[in-house]
Structures are given as structure tokens and as C-alpha cells.
Amino acid sequence: MWEIIRLNKRKSFLLFIAMGIILLLLGYFVGATFLGEDGGPFGVFIALIIWSVLSIISYFSGHKILLSISGAKEVTPDVHPQLFNVVEEMTIAANLPKMPKIYIINEEAPNAFATGRNPENSAVAVTAGMLAQMNRDELQGVIAHEISHIVNRDVLFMTFAGIMLGSIVIISEIFLKGMWFGGSSLNRYRDRSSGGGGGQIIIMVVSLILAILAPILAQLLYFAISRKREYLADANGARLTRYPEGLASALEKLSQNSYELRSANKATAGMYIVNPLKEKGRKLSDLTSTHPPISERIRILRNMAGAGFNDYQKAYAKVKNKNETVIPPSELKKETYIPILSEIEKATSHGKKEQQRKLGDIVMKTNGYSFLTCDCGLKLKAPADFNGKEVSCPRCGKRLKFE
Amino acid sequence: MLVLELEKVETDFCPNCKGIWLDKGELELFLEDSKDKDELIKSFSSAKGIREKKIKCPICNSKMDKIFVGKDHDIVLDECKYGHGLWFDKGEILEVIKLGSVNKNNKIIQLFQDMYKNEININTTEEK
Numbered sequence: 001m002w003e004i005i006r007l008n009k010r011k012s013f014l015l016f017i018a019m020g021i022i023l024l025l026l027g028y029f030v031g032a033t034f035l036g037e038d039g040g041p042f043g044v045f046i047a048l049i050i051w052s053v054l055s056i057i058s059y060f061s062g063h064k065i066l067l068s069i070s071g072a073k074e075v076t077p078d079v080h081p082q083l084f085n086v087v088e089e090m091t092i093a094a095n096l097p098k099m100p101k102i103y104i105i106n107e108e109a110p111n112a113f114a115t116g117r118n119p120e121n122s123a124v125a126v127t128a129g130m131l132a133q134m135n136r137d138e139l140q141g142v143i144a145h146e147i148s149h150i151v152n153r154d155v156l157f158m159t160f161a162g163i164m165l166g167s168i169v170i171i172s173e174i175f176l177k178g179m180w181f182g183g184s185s186l187n188r189y190r191d192r193s194s195g196g197g198g199g200q201i202i203i204m205v206v207s208l209i210l211a212i213l214a215p216i217l218a219q220l221l222y223f224a225i226s227r228k229r230e231y232l233a234d235a236n237g238a239r240l241t242r243y244p245e246g247l248a249s250a251l252e253k254l255s256q257n258s259y260e261l262r263s264a265n266k267a268t269a270g271m272y273i274v275n276p277l278k279e280k281g282r283k284l285s286d287l288t289s290t291h292p293p294i295s296e297r298i299r300i301l302r303n304m305a306g307a308g309f310n311d312y313q314k315a316y317a318k319v320k321n322k323n324e325t326v327i328p329p330s331e332l333k334k335e336t337y338i339p340i341l342s343e344i345e346k347a348t349s350h351g352k353k354e355q356q357r358k359l360g361d362i363v364m365k366t367n368g369y370s371f372l373t374c375d376c377g378l379k380l381k382a383p384a385d386f387n388g389k390e391v392s393c394p395r396c397g398k399r400l401k402f403e
Numbered sequence: 404m405l406v407l408e409l410e411k412v413e414t415d416f417c418p419n420c421k422g423i424w425l426d427k428g429e430l431e432l433f434l435e436d437s438k439d440k441d442e443l444i445k446s447f448s449s450a451k452g453i454r455e456k457k458i459k460c461p462i463c464n465s466k467m468d469k470i471f472v473g474k475d476h477d478i479v480l481d482e483c484k485y486g487h488g489l490w491f492d493k494g495e496i497l498e499v500i501k502l503g504s505v506n507k508n509n510k511i512i513q514l515f516q517d518m519y520k521n522e523i524n525i526n527t528t529e530e531k
Contacts, residue, residue, distance in 0.1 A: 360413070364406070369406075377409065378407060378408070378409050378518065379407065379408035379409065380405050380406070380407055381405065381406035381407075381408065382405050382406075383404065386405070391405065391418040392418070392521065393521060394407065394416055394418075394518065394519045394520075394521055394522045395409070395517065395518055395519065395520050395521055396520065396521055397521035397524075
């Protein structure tokens with residue numbers, strides 16, 4: 001588990017750093033445009049301040065803000081006992097130190113997300129539509145996926161990455177608007193006082209390009225971080241429930257959903273189990289999507305031969321047709337085979353039913369029932385008062401007589 | 404009442420009235436995989452005022468309660484007061500399965516339709 005968290009952290013960290021560099025570059029050039037060449041460091045400073053203020057706020061109350069903008073309400077166990085039961089079960093399976101708080105969002109669109117800065121302070125939110133549409137296995141799959149986000153420390157990371165994206169967007173917007181309205185006059189003034197304008201124009205052009213490209217680039221990076229994490233959470237979710245089909249069929253239902261989640265927006269979209277925003281008229285390309293295509297996630301889950309990481313990795317390679325690692329090799333080696341729950345369950349419950357049926361046969365025989373097997377293969381068992389009567393077989397219609 | 408067995412699945416069938424009896428929990432088994440299973444089972448509501456002849460539970464022989472199934476009270480079934488199971492009059496079980504918008508490839512549904520192939524055929528030709 002720790003290896004996964006570490007690898008997850010390392011990869012995401014690189015992407016995170018890349019976003020940071022974009023932020024700083026943007027700050028530098030915007031500063032240089034407005035305040036002359038020595039304005040660069042000051043611009044970097046301002047960019048850092050914007051980012052850190054937003055980060056501090058989000059660290060301490062980000063989950064509350066997110067929950068409140070998505071319209072989630074905390075609920076007590078009696079509102080939906082099954083949901084509590086499932087969350088409790090998955091908390092224990094995932095070995096979380098504390099059960100996450102449970103929130104329900106009053107919307108028809110089925111969706112869910114997890115939030116919180118660490119496993120001790122976490123929350124899961126599900127929509128009412130989710131509770132209405134999912135059966136227990138599916139709900140369990142969804143909750144296991146969300147709990148995995150908490151276990152993998154995805155939540156805090158995504159919040160910070162989201163905030164950084166937000167900062168970049170804010171700075172670019174300020175810059176572009178400033179250029180439009182007052183920036184040019186400011187530059188004219190500075191140009192006159194300093195005498196030469198050649199270098200300044202280059203800087204201005206560079207920052208213009210940066211201001212336009214930075215938000216797009218940062219968004220792509222953000223999406224790349226987000227997608228990787230969805231696969232991992234799926235793998236871990238399947239492992240926790242030992243029943244990949246639960247999550248797979250939940251995802252299938254989610255993909256067929258026709259409602260849009262009204263309380264979601266671009267910044268919060270990455271948090272949900274499936275993308276809550278419906279694209280009108282245009283198909284999302286893989287590059288700009290916060291989530292991997294659902295059909296692919298379902299296919300991977302359904303291709304799993306067991307419920308472990310090894311099985312997920314194999315299914316992933318098979319479906320994607322390339323040898324990319326989603327789960328670190330050391331973790332794969334450590335793991336022993338985890339069978340899918342339904343196999344065990346079916347074996348035991350089927351055996352039980354078989355026993356009961358045999359027992360039933362004995363009881364019937366001792367009570368004078370007569371047994372008859374029709375030519376079509378249907379077995380009929382009739383009590384003593386049917387003796388001598390004729391019935392037609394409900395399967396093939398043949399007349400049968402009990403002796 | 405006849406007990407029918409096909410591929411290790413048992414159901415109870417009355418050859419006189421063509422009704423089917425499902426023991427407690429068997430309906431859930433049939434509706435497994437069905438999208439609206441939970442909703443359907445939740446939609447069971449008491450239908451006390453309804454005028455339909457009361458019938459007796461084949462297990463405990465006490466009179467059964469009438470219940471509505473479906474949001475629009477589409478079907479009336481008989482349920483044992485003591486939770487022994489559900490009674491479906493002729494053809495009712497197919498209507499219930501239709502309500503549950505069951506996956507037609509579900510093994511149990513297929514088996515069930517196979518088991519009562521002749522009965523179902525008679526039913527559908529009568530309807531036509």
C-alpha cells in the first residue's frame with residue numbers, strides 16, 4: 001500500500017512541479033510586462049502569494065467549501081442505514097483510522113466524491129440519485145472507489161493541484177483584462193521614462209502567449225494527474241470489495257445517466273467518480289478529460305480474473321493493449337492471489353441450496369410425494385392427493401399421469 | 404401444488420389455477436441484476452380494501468394479505484402474513500418481471516421462462 005502511495009505521490013509531484021513552473025513563469029512575465037524588467041521577481045512573488053493564500057484556505061476549510069458549493073448535507077444513520085453500513089464496512093476493509101463523514105447531495109444525477117485533507121478528516125458525498133439507482137453491490141463498489149481516493153491521499157493532492165490551476169487561471173485573466181483596458185497606457189508611460197522599448201515588447205509578447213497558453217497547459221496537466229488516480233482508485237476499490245463487477249455495473253449505470261449534476265462545475269469536476277458535466281455537441285477528447293473513458297474502466301474491471309492488483313494490472317494491459325504500469329511492481333510481487341468474492345460466495349451458497357433441496361426431497365418422499373421426470377427434463381414432484389391424476393407439463397405441454 | 408425442478412431450481416406450481424408460489428426471498432433471486440429491483444420491492448404496499456378473493460398460504464394455511472406492486476399499483480399479489488412467501492395468480496409473475504425491467508439474458512429468468520414455456524405460450528396466444 002505504501003509503495004502505491006509513494007509512487008502516486010512521486011508521479012503526481014512531478015506534474016505538480018510542472019504546474020508550479022508554469023505558475024512562476026507566468027508570474028514573472030506578467031510582472032515584467034507591467035513593471036519593467038525588474039518587475040519579474042515581484043510578479044513571481046505575487047503569484048506565490050495568491051497561490052499560498054488560496055492553498056492555506058483550502059487546507060483548513062477546503063473540504064467544507066467544496067461540500068457546501070456542491071450542496072451536500074451531512075446525514076445521520078437513520079436517513080439511509082444501508083449507506084452507513086456500506087461505508088462502515090469499507091472503512092474497516094481499507095483500515096482507515098476513522099469513518100468518513102457521510103453527506104448526501106439532493107440531486108437526481110447519480111454521482112459521488114470524497115474529500116478531506118487526510119484520512120482522519122475525510123468525508124464522502126453521494127447524490128440521492130446514486131442511492132436510488134444502485135443496488136448494494138454497486139453502492140459498495142462506488143464507496144470503495146471513494147474510500148480508495150482517501151487512502152491514496154488523492155484528495156488533498158487534487159485539492160492543491162486544483163488550487164494551483166485556479167491561481168494560474170486567475171493571474172492570466174487579470175493580465176489579459178489588464179492588457180485590454182489599462183495595460184497598454186501603463187506601458188507607454190514606462191517606455192517613455194526608460195527610453196528603449198525593444199526588450200519590453202518581446203516580454204509583452206511572451207507574457208501574452210503565456211497568459212493564453214498557461215491555463216490550457218495547466219489544465220491538461222491537472223487532467224493527467226486526475227486520470228491516473230481514477231485507475232488506481234478503481235483497482236483498489238475492486239480489491240477492497242473483492243467484487244469488481246459491483247463497481248463495473250455501477251459505472252455502467254452512471255454512464256447511462258441522463259441527468260446533469262447542477263452543483264458541479266469545471267473546478268470540482270475532477271473530484272467525482274464520473275465526470276458530472278455533460279458535454280453538449282462535442283465529444284471530449286481523452287486529453288482534456290478529467291476521467292478515463294468509462295467504457296474503458298468498465299472493460300478493465302470486467303477483464304479481471306481475480307480481485308487483486310495483479311489482476312487489475314493484467315486486465316489494464318489487455319484492454320489498453322500496452323504495457324503501462326498503473327500499480328508498482330513491488331506491490332504486485334508482494335500480493336497473493338485474491339479471488340473474486342462471487343466465486344467463493346457462489347460456491348458456498350450454491351452448496352447450501354443444493355443441500356436444502358436434497359433435504360426437501362427426502363421430506364417430500366417421506367410424506368408420500370411422487371416424483372416424475374418428464375421427457376423434456378422437467379422434474380415434477382406431486383403430493384399424495386395427485387395420485388392417479390393427469391397434468392400437462394408446464395414446460396412442453398405433454399400429458400403426464402401420476403401413479 | 405406441484406413442485407417443479409429444472410437445473411436445480413425449484414418453484415411451486417398449481418396445475419388447476421396456473422398460479423405460482425415463490426418462497427420468501429425467491430422473488431429477489433429472480434430479480435437479481437434487475438435495474439429497478441430495489442425500487443420494485445420497496446413499492447410493495449398494502450392493498451387492504453381491494454375486493455379479490457382471499458387465498459390461503461400454502462405453507463401455514465392462514466389467509467394471505469393483498470399487496471400492490473409497482474408505483475401505479477399495477478398488479479395485486481398475495482403475501483403471507485407470516486412471511487412465508489408470495490402467491491402469483493396466472494400470468495402475474497411475468498408482469499412483475501416486466502415491471503422490474505429485468506435483463507432478458509439473466510440465467511434465472513431464462514430458466515424460469517424455459518420451465519413454464521408451455522404455460523407462457525398458452526398465455527400469450529390467449530392475449531392475442
